[in-house]
Amino acid sequence: MAHKFDPANLTRLESPERLELLPIDKVIALLEVRTGERVLDAGCGTGIFAVPLARTVGESGRVFAVDLSVEMVEACRQRVAREGVSNVEVIQSEENSIPVPSASVDLAFACHLLHELEDPAKFLAEVRRVLVPTGRLAAIEWEKVETGVGPPLEHRLTPGDSRAILEKSNFTVTDARRVTWANYLLLARPA
Template sequence: MHPEGRRTKRRRHHCRQVLLATGLFAALGGCAPTVIDVEGHRVFNPAYLFYLESEARDGWQKPQEVLEALRLPADAVVADIGAGGGYFTERLARHLSEGGRVYAVDVQEVMIDALRQRVSDRGLSNVEVVRGRFDDPNLPEGSCDLVFFSSVYKEIDNRPAYLERVRRCLRPGGRVAILEYRPGELAPGPPRWMRLSAEQIVEELEDAGFEFIEAFEFLPRQSFQVFRPNGAGRDTSARLPS
């Protein structure tokens, strides 16, 4: 087949995948909530795991750009909190060298099973699946260079206490990255009442003793912010760029 014909075929396949995923998401959205209650806690509905793994996500999540923005050393240790089916876990694992490590943390049994299956099927030898608790990521103290939250920070009930546990698992110089849907974003995703503004996230992290480092604006649906512990409570010197 001519190269242009192959490219056209790939584009058509991608468009079909996008339409299929979006259509299924919209169809389920009428009868199944995107967030459910498990043991009294709000968590992502695993019925939508297919959407998180669809090719459609690459277009708005821009995972490679996210990883490049984080400027991770090849031997970094990263915790993917609320890893779900492992969308970012696998990309983090492949982005790092064998000397690096990814802790894939989740609290739902179905997600733990999906993560273990992915690790086995894809040969991700530098990934360790961790069963977290709703109030604790269950990570070794001083173990992580980065703690990564993609669309999960909002689901944590007692965020100040959880952030204190996150602080304990960070190495010196460690960082926290948070991706969350913007409140005004109309695209499919979490309920609008659950969405957090970038300003609220900064305020909460500062109140928990973290310092805002930087924000990236290339994600069409989400805010993307990075923090580090300041060790001295609230620090109002670091603000979002105007």
């Protein structure tokens, strides 16, 4: 069974220790998001990436921030309101059903999500559905090393594990980058 993040621990998502291992500005830069793009923030949590993504795509762009958890969706809505961004749509979803129109997303961003999925193939098929034909997927995962924060070691995926999951689901990995010693990023496109 996949490891699901407990919403009761949502304040841990923004702890100084975690943010040191996953610097928001560095992640946004690595994603190479462009003005006017439409971005899916899958597993958006508290909106820690949704708001900076919204600012990066600008008013001509849009961010669809989706999460399974009612608590996370509410926390994200509060952040969006507090930060005053108007181009974020916060949506509660099911794991394998993303309530976003087909071929409407330029970038699907999944931070620390692959290791939580019950059926990665079903989720990634849904990601392919919402991506435009030239769309891309950016997946960040924890390195399989002890970090002091994050999921238990036995639930983490190596870069090879994550690559295999993406390739099995008809994505071609186009780049692999280190975010910090504790996190890596895979960029992929539908095959």
